[in-house]
Amino acid sequence: MLAIILFFLGHWFLSLFFHSFFLHRFASHKMYHTSKNWERVFYISTWLAQGSSFLVPRAYGVMHRMHHTYSDTEKDPHSPHFFKDVYQMMKSTIVIFRGFLTGKNLPDPQFTEAYLPIWDKLDKFGHHVITRIFFGALYTIFYIYFAPNYWWFLLLPIHFLMGPIQGAIVNWCGHKYGYSNYDNGDHSKNSTPWGIFLMGELFQNNHHFAKDDANFAKKWFEFDLTFFLMRGMHAVKIIRLIPAPLESQK
Ligand SMILES: [Zn+2]
Ligand SMILES: [Zn+2]
Numbered sequence: 001m002l003a004i005i006l007f008f009l010g011h012w013f014l015s016l017f018f019h020s021f022f023l024h025r026f027a028s029h030k031m032y033h034t035s036k037n038w039e040r041v042f043y044i045s046t047w048l049a050q051g052s053s054f055l056v057p058r059a060y061g062v063m064h065r066m067h068h069t070y071s072d073t074e075k076d077p078h079s080p081h082f083f084k085d086v087y088q089m090m091k092s093t094i095v096i097f098r099g100f101l102t103g104k105n106l107p108d109p110q111f112t113e114a115y116l117p118i119w120d121k122l123d124k125f126g127h128h129v130i131t132r133i134f135f136g137a138l139y140t141i142f143y144i145y146f147a148p149n150y151w152w153f154l155l156l157p158i159h160f161l162m163g164p165i166q167g168a169i170v171n172w173c174g175h176k177y178g179y180s181n182y183d184n185g186d187h188s189k190n191s192t193p194w195g196i197f198l199m200g201e202l203f204q205n206n207h208h209f210a211k212d213d214a215n216f217a218k219k220w221f222e223f224d225l226t227f228f229l230m231r232g233m234h235a236v237k238i239i240r241l242i243p244a245p246l247e248s249q250k
Contacts, residue, residue, distance in 0.1 A: 001148050002151075003142075003146040004142075004143065004146050004147055004148075004152055004155075007017055007142055007146070008155055008158075008159075010163060011049075011159055012137075012158075012162070012166075013199070014049040015049045015050050015051075015053075015162045015163060015166065015230070016198065016201075017049070017056070017199060017226065018042065018045055018046040018049045018050065018161060019046070019050070019166055019167070019201075020199050020201050021042070021130060021226055021229070022042045022043070022046045022057070023046060023057055023060045023064075023186045023232065024059070024064065025214060025226070025230070026039075026042070026061075026117065026199070027057040027058070027061040027064075027116060027117050028060065028061045028064035028065060029064075029185065029211060029212060029239070030114060030242070031212065031213075031214040031230075031241065031242055032214065032230065032234070032239040032240055032241045032242055033239065033240040033242065034238065034240070038238055038239070039040040039117060040119070043057065043119055043122060044122070046188060047122060047126045049211050050162060050163040051132075051136075051138075051139075051159075051162075052132045052133070052135035052136040052139070052159070052160050052161075052162075053132075053160065053161050053162045053163035053164055053165075054126040054127065054131075054132070054163065055097070055163045055164070055167070056101055056123045056126070056127055057116070057117045057118070057123075058100075058116045058117065058118050058123070058232050059097050059100040059101050060097070061111075061116045061117075061216055062100055062107045062112060062116070063077050063078075063093070063096060063097060063100065064108075064178075065111040065114075066107075066108075066111055067171075068208065068211050069110075069111075071175075071184070071185075071186040071188065071208060072175060072186040072187045072188070073186075076085040077093055077096045078090070078092070078093045078167075078168075078171045078188065079171075079175060079187075080172045080175050080176045080187075081170065081175070081176075081187060084108075086168050086172045089168065089171065089172060090164055090168045093164070093167070093168075093171075094164065100235035101123075101127065104231075111172060122169055127145055132193045134188040136159075136160050138157060139160070143155075143156060155250045166198070166201075169198060170172060170198055170202060170204070173189075173191060173202060174188065174189060174191070174201065174202050174203075174204030175187045175189065175204060176189065177187055177189055178190050178191040178202070178205070179205075180205045180221065181205055181206055181209070181218055182205055182206070182208075182209040184205065184208045184209055186208060188205040188207070188208040189204055189205050190202065190203045190204065190205045190206055191222070192221060192222050193221075193223075195224060196223065199224075199225045199226045200216045200217065200223075200224030200225055200226045201216070201226070203216035203217060203218070203224060205221060206218045206222070212242070212244060212245060212247070213244035213245070214227055214230060214241055214242070214244065215244065217229045
């Protein structure tokens with residue numbers, strides 16, 4: 001049982017860390033500088049951590065930039081205020097995401113102007129259905145070996161869809177439940193302390209107020225775990241944090 005719990009928590013937090021650190025704070029917002037080699041390490045780590053639910057960085061970046069520009073309006077690709085439940089929101093988000101990858105949806109040029117990390121070969125390989133099934137099979141084999149009984153298999157769908165599930169929790173809860181520090185003209189909210197399980201991503205209200213600030217925590221009682229780890233990486237010079245604009249220090 002311990003092996004399954006550790007595997008679940010390990011997959012949850014590793015997947016979430018690279019989601020937040022690489023897909024969100026680098027691919028979408030470029031909150032830090034890093035060398036090309038480290039960028040590749042983060043890229044591969046994101047793919048390995050998300051595995052069967054790998055989110056291709058360029059599609060993620062474009063869609064997330066749209067989310068900020070159109071937050072909680074009809075053009076927002078995943079506002080909870082335009083869907084009747086979280087499942088419908090996820091379904092629509094996946095259709096838009098796939099559209100960017102197949103070329104069916106062409107992004108507005110304003111969303112591709114800033115740097116987007118692209119690694120064509122890994123994107124194609126990681127996005128391929130066979131690769132996704134392979135990761136899913138690995139998770140299942142682990143459960144076959146270590147799960148004490150079949151009830152634990154109910155956790156498997158979370159492993160299969162880890163990336164989109166974490167994104168859906170942030171987008172749904174982060175724009176629906178919690179408190180606001182700022183009036184951003186949208187429905188973005190903050191959650192603490194249980195937002196710790198989303199590693200800082202549930203401070204959506206703070207983040208929409210200052211989208212280029214790598215630190216999502218603004219009040220003394222808020223803690224952004226991803227930023228805490230990023231400060232460590234900055235100290236050992238793996239990344240170089242870009243100072244936040246002055247107006248976001250309020
Ligand atoms: Zn948001
Ligand atoms: Zn953002």
